[in-house]
Amino acid sequence: MADIAVIGGGAAGAAAFGELLAQCHGGTVHWIVGPETPGRGVAYATRDDRHLLNVRASSMGIFLEQGEEFIQHASRQLGQVKGTDFLPRRLFGDFIQAQVGARIDAARKAGRSFRIHPESASEILRRTEGGYAVRIRADRWLEVSQVVLAVGALAQRPLRTVSRAALSSGAYELDPWRLERHAKAPRRVLVIGTGLTAVDTLLSASMQWPNAELVAVSRHGLLPCTHAPLPLASCPRQQELNQALLACDGVAPMLRLVRKAMEDVPDVDWRSVIDGMRPINALLWQGLSNDQRRQFLRHARWIWEASRHRMAPASGQLVQQLQEEGRLQVHAARVLGVEGSAPLQVALRERATQLVSTLEADLVIQATGLDTAVAYGAHDLLAQLLRDGLAVADPLQLGVLATGDGQLLGASGEPQQGLYAIGSLLRGNLWECTAMPEIRIAAHRLAAQFSAQRAAAQESVGDSHNG
Ligand SMILES: Cc1cc2nc3c(=O)[nH]c(=O)nc-3n(C[C@H](O)[C@H](O)[C@H](O)COP(=O)(O)OP(=O)(O)OC[C@H]3O[C@@H](n4cnc5c(N)ncnc54)[C@H](O)[C@@H]3O)c2cc1C
Known part of the structure; x- marks a missing residue:
């Protein structure tokens, strides 16, 4: 057989x-x-x-x-x-x-x-x-x-902080690719997540509901960086950097090396330094112990994801336009709870001030990325x-x-x-x-x-x- x-x-x-x-x-x-x-x-x-x-x-x-x-x-x-x-x-x-x-x-x-x-x-x-x-x-x-x-x-699994009532209300969407099933135009849409999936969700929502106010929330409130319109020249010191990274023990010294490489060659776009690491990313990961990996996930993942997994320039421009028109607000906040039925009440703790506030949203879309x-x-x-x-x-x-x-x-x-x-x-x-x-x-x-x-x-x- x-x-x-x-x-x-x-x-x-x-x-x-x-x-x-x-x-x-x-x-x-x-x-x-x-x-x-x-x-x-x-x-x-x-x-x-x-x-x-x-x-x-x-x-x-x-x-x-x-x-x-x-x-x-x-x-x-x-x-x-x-x-x-x-x-x-x-x-x-x-x-x-x-x-x-x-x-x-x-x-x-x-x-x-x-x-x-x-x-x-x-x-x-x-x-x-x-x-x-x-x-x-x-x-x-x-x-x-x-x-x-x-x-x-x-x-996607619902976040632990989402109540049963909210989940069964029809106003909490777990599949960001199924917006068309929400026939009624919401006044405010809140997207949980600010990564690449969230960006696509915001672009679709802005088109589908041109009058809706859009809010995106994630712990760091960081949208993906944008790709350069044209491919970038590679960093002349990339090989040297990659060798040094492979010899590092732990995440903090790696981050210091990457930061220093970016400072040392100011004429080189930082994105080409990140892209130049692609051939060794798996090796770097495999060289970390479980504790070091945990540290990376806790402290560096958010910045790595935003810098490494960038959006297309056209997507970046559309997002910027939405922000400039005042249609999109991005919050760095923790979602403490989602309660009620339509409209849903979303409790947030702002990262900078630690202040807790409640936002009302007719539709909440979970776009928290790969599970x-x-x-x-x-x-x-x-x-x-x-x-x-x-x-x-x-x-x-x-x-x-x-x-x-x-x-x-x-x-x-x-x-x-x-x-x-x-x-x-x-x-x-x-x-x-x-x-x-x-x-x-x-x-x-x-x-x-x-x-x-x-x-x-x-x-x-x-x-x-x-x-
Ligand atoms: C929104 C988004 C944008 C992306 N953009 C890019 C990009 O621009 N460029 C790029 O290189 N990568 C991109 N990626 C990365 C992307 O993950 C890969 O390119 C690729 O699509 C992953 O495919 P996959 O088959 O592993 O997973 P999936 O696309 O998730 O497919 C897995 C399939 O397996 C099916 N399945 C699950 N369980 C079973 C079962 N028991 N029996 C039968 N079938 C089953 C699922 O239903 C699903 O259809 C993107 C990813 C996402 C989510």
Whole structure:
């Protein structure tokens, strides 16, 4: 039995499925995509063209060997586009679907076996003889030798401070991508969060409800920084800095080094120093102890996220315009409670003054970003894997424990042979593993590894026959 199951119909699942079709021969590749349109996932399902990619077109792709394909695809739809542009995410969703479609056609022509299942995987059992059984319906199991979990981040859980009444009022929205279901125009919309998802939410809300007052709240009240309109020159001392960072013990000395590098080369844009660290970010993270990681999450994450995960210049301009027109206010405050029904009463403690105040909002939208706390999320499959000891939650709630190549560690501490993850579930292992530049590398490597394992297994069968 040489079948493989890829679970998850988002961009990471699409990348893994396409790479496996191209690289891994023998057996059936099953892609279990759930009920939504395969290939788009959370990020690329949007139809709102104000939702832009936060990576330049030239760095976006689904398969590793791709160069200009996305730019060519976008040019066919929009006319001439440049590699430096930040394009609508919708276009990238179309591109993924076209690219996976092409891989499917090629696989068909080559007589490769594959199946796409519109169900969700609800259970994975380890077979004593090796391999796994993956349940996709009450009475339907797939027997496979390898599984790739590409299930993305968890659905958002309501903040602990939100009352039951508020949750059931219909005025508290947990899915920031579903604003269209609020037919009645609110007078005031309060968005909890000020990261990239919150920015998209604010842009959609400003369009959908042109007369609504918008308020965004997060502990530090920091919106993402903005990308430079054109790519920046790299920092001449980057290599030196990266080597010094890799030799650091702990977060504080790392931050001091980065700050000093920015001061020492004032002619270099600080953003290029941050971008130049991308090749070593995973290594830096892996070099930290759990305590040091905790320290980073508590004290430096907010500034790192805002500086590293920047918004497209056009998004930055729209947000600034909303602020200048007085339509958007951003608060650095802690949400102490959300009570009542429409309108909701949101109690805030302002960071600067520690003063507590209550804001009334007709609609509160939670846009707090990636949730990878698998031990607390309501994801049936992940809950079952944890229960059965096939997976262990990361101690900092950043996905699951895994080996360097993404193989899950079980409750016994042993790698679960043939059970892999890709994308957000590996945050604890790699920290940066959720954007397409990282996902396409991971998908390619995984398929190459599976292919090499198959070749080695066949060789050993051949040897034993010959012997
Ligand atoms: C709003 C937003 C904007 C982003 N913008 C960019 C960008 O511009 N550039 C970039 O490089 N990266 C961007 N990212 C990062 C993004 O996370 C990745 O690019 C990529 O989309 C992640 O895909 P994924 O497949 O891991 O996760 P997801 O998109 O979450 O897809 C996972 C899928 O698996 C499904 N699933 C879950 N459980 C099961 C199950 N048991 N059975 C079957 N299916 C299941 C889910 O329903 C979902 O459809 C963005 C992310 C977000 C959220």
